[in-house]
Amino acid sequence: MHTSTPTNRMTRARAVLLAGGAVLAAATLGACSGTPGAAAVVDGHVITAQEVRSATDQLTELGQQFDVPTVLSILIQEPTMTRFAADEGVAVSDEDAAGLLDQVSQSVGIDVGEYSDATLAIARYSLASGNLQDAGDLEALGQQVAERLDALDVEVNPRFGTLGESAAVEGASARPWIVTPRADAP
Template structure:
């Protein structure tokens, strides 16, 4: 009896582990899966926080903007490298030399890509737009969808949200 119970437990545990491995791309901790590359919520939070603290921008970077930058970064770095104009990782890290903590890889990748993008000419930018249209992406719905023409995430309205009908105006009261 104990052997049957132990075997049943082992089979159930194996099934749970197998299913949890398959669900990695739909986890609540997954911000996006881009051409098989998983971008986690932790990476988004970390990069957003570090960039905002390091550069104190007038308009703080949002999580959606950070995710956009993380989606685009490898393709920008690749295009700049192909043109011989890529920003080095060490130069990106140097931009954070006064930052009190070790920057996350996602933060460095964003800084490297944004500096490299400044070196990409119009033809290269057009190629990037084409590339963005071809990328296989699964975006966590909380961020919206990726618009390749804008090369950014755009907000979407979930299909379960129905716009409210305008309120009927009350009939006018006759003047007395």
């Protein structure tokens, strides 16, 4: 015969709360529809954490200061931006992007080897954005780009941030249970 005691009820309640917390954590961490390694999913296309990391690393080597949310934002927006630039008659190619990266590489005197697809995407975005600034009415073009970006179906892995306006990723919120080591720590 089993009798319920206050201690047994507390232990059981604690177990239920822990299990519920584990389910909530799994749901939050799995926000990119069960796509392991995804930083974001845009209209069904997966942007991997590795792509974000490789672009961030290569750009840093080239002396460019892009944080992870900015790199992810550009990778989310780039296909839309380059299609829009092509629609406006100011298309950019992978060769144009590699040329821009080669110029930067030569100016800083660093060879990063073969550019990752994600790094090329960042360069395409930069060129498309620059070309669009010379293409006409900036306000009207900006509004059209914003409308296209707002129409995207975007899921961002919460480890990378949250989705803001015009498909921009805002940095991940601080997690009080994660401790950042201090530089002066032994």
